[in-house]
Amino acid sequence: MARINDNFLKLKAGYLFPEIGRRVSAFTDANPEAAAKLIRCGIGDVTEPLPEACRKAMHDAVDEQGSSETFRGYGPEQGYGFLREAIVENQYADLGITADEVFISDGSKCDSGNILDIFGPGNKIAITDPVYPVYVDTNVMIGNTGEADENGAYDGLVYLPCNAANDFVPAIPEEKVDLIYLCYPNNPTGATATREQLEAWVAYAKENKSIIFYDAAYEAFIQEDDVPHSIFEIEGAHECAIEFRSFSKNGGFTGTRCAYTVIPKALKGYTEDGSEQAIHPLWSRRHSTKFNGASYPVQRGAAAVFSEEGKAQVATLIEGYMSNAKLLREACEAIGLSVFGGINAPYVWVGCPEGVTSWGMFDRMLEEAQVVITPGSGFGSAGEGYFRISAFNSRENVEEVCRRIAENLG
Ligand SMILES: *Cc1c(COP(=O)(O)O)cnc(C)c1O
Numbered sequence: 001m002a003r004i005n006d007n008f009l010k011l012k013a014g015y016l017f018p019e020i021g022r023r024v025s026a027f028t029d030a031n032p033e034a035a036a037k038l039i040r041c042g043i044g045d046v047t048e049p050l051p052e053a054c055r056k057a058m059h060d061a062v063d064e065q066g067s068s069e070t071f072r073g074y075g076p077e078q079g080y081g082f083l084r085e086a087i088v089e090n091q092y093a094d095l096g097i098t099a100d101e102v103f104i105s106d107g108s109k110c111d112s113g114n115i116l117d118i119f120g121p122g123n124k125i126a127i128t129d130p131v132y133p134v135y136v137d138t139n140v141m142i143g144n145t146g147e148a149d150e151n152g153a154y155d156g157l158v159y160l161p162c163n164a165a166n167d168f169v170p171a172i173p174e175e176k177v178d179l180i181y182l183c184y185p186n187n188p189t190g191a192t193a194t195r196e197q198l199e200a201w202v203a204y205a206k207e208n209k210s211i212i213f214y215d216a217a218y219e220a221f222i223q224e225d226d227v228p229h230s231i232f233e234i235e236g237a238h239e240c241a242i243e244f245r246s247f248s249k250n251g252g253f254t255g256t257r258c259a260y261t262v263i264p265k266a267l268k269g270y271t272e273d274g275s276e277q278a279i280h281p282l283w284s285r286r287h288s289t290k291f292n293g294a295s296y297p298v299q300r301g302a303a304a305v306f307s308e309e310g311k312a313q314v315a316t317l318i319e320g321y322m323s324n325a326k327l328l329r330e331a332c333e334a335i336g337l338s339v340f341g342g343i344n345a346p347y348v349w350v351g352c353p354e355g356v357t358s359w360g361m362f363d364r365m366l367e368e369a370q371v372v373i374t375p376g377s378g379f380g381s382a383g384e385g386y387f388r389i390s391a392f393n394s395r396e397n398v399e400e401v402c403r404r405i406a407e408n409l410g
Helices: 006-010 016-030 052-064 080-089 108-118 133-141 194-208 280-290 298-306 307-332 358-369 395-409
Strands: 102-105 126-127 155-161 180-182 211-215 241-246 258-264 268-270 277-278 339-341 347-351 386-392
Touching: 006 133, 016 358, 052 298, 052 307, 080 102, 080 298, 102 108, 102 280, 108 133, 108 241, 108 258, 108 280, 126 133, 180 194, 194 211, 194 386, 277 280, 298 307, 307 339, 307 347, 307 395, 358 386, 358 395
Parallel strands: 126 155, 126 180, 180 211, 211 241
Antiparallel strands: 102 258, 241 258, 268 277, 339 347, 347 386
């Protein structure tokens, strides 16, 4: 009898994006002429093409694969030295991280899910609410939770509400938790954490022998000088944090796939009998057993993000998305909505008008402006009363969305 992993049956059927799809189809079926005007500001995917420098590097790497002198087969599972070193040089130079603490992969989504392989049962897991759903579902799959209640909240997880009152950064929990997911700049709220807030989390983690999973996928969008780019800017974080980063959002690698995870050698976990165990060798073992390295041309393309041309081209991409975010912020403010995020992140998080729910606002934006947004409640119950607009779009589309917000929703 082939037993399955029963935990998978606890998962809520993907609700958010299928429900968005269902409502959009119902609307377009009923209003075919309005359908042609539809603009999607919902999904967190980039829209602009890969930087020229990355494409050039990938073309060259493909050509290398075409000659027996330069052909490369299996590469190092942890990633090529040229990429790990470029990452450290460009992003961790003053933060005491070395190239062998950086593990290259084909995505942060996989890394942030797979990391649970090296942690045992019985950990108390804290996640923010609203949250990137991957953190929740991967914990359900591995058996770290009980069943979900009618709101989709899982028994056994500690939910840390994030709202306007706490600037979308959770308060330190009263209870003891072992693993903590933090994502700043945040998806979906676009919020950032201050140095003081991260210091408080690091102090908590050290005191409780907990580990922080710090997702910095949107680091490149930080515009303000005083916002931390890495958890490792905080003293002591090397003993209590893992950082996830990706080329998806800065270099537009969502369809090309390359990311990395930083695990300091100083980071320790604990065995069942309470003795210390370094985390780095566990992840190294896991990664080299279950993963055979990211594609060579892709790693060359990723390294080109750090070339002179690559940096300039990425800066142009970010500038474009962040000017979109500014326009979207202003359009929502102009009709009297409360607006968050969109300053150091490509997401604008908007409060619904008094008495309107997230899905109510979704329907209004669809019906009155033919704009698809993401209802905040889809990211967790603390997201109720908000919606997310993504700045990942063409300028032309964003300007049109702003016009429609002013004309039809004002
Ligand atoms: C987009 C995104 C990532 C990146 O995931 P990849 O698998 O590297 O494309 C990671 N975390 C969050 C919160 C994201 O929104």
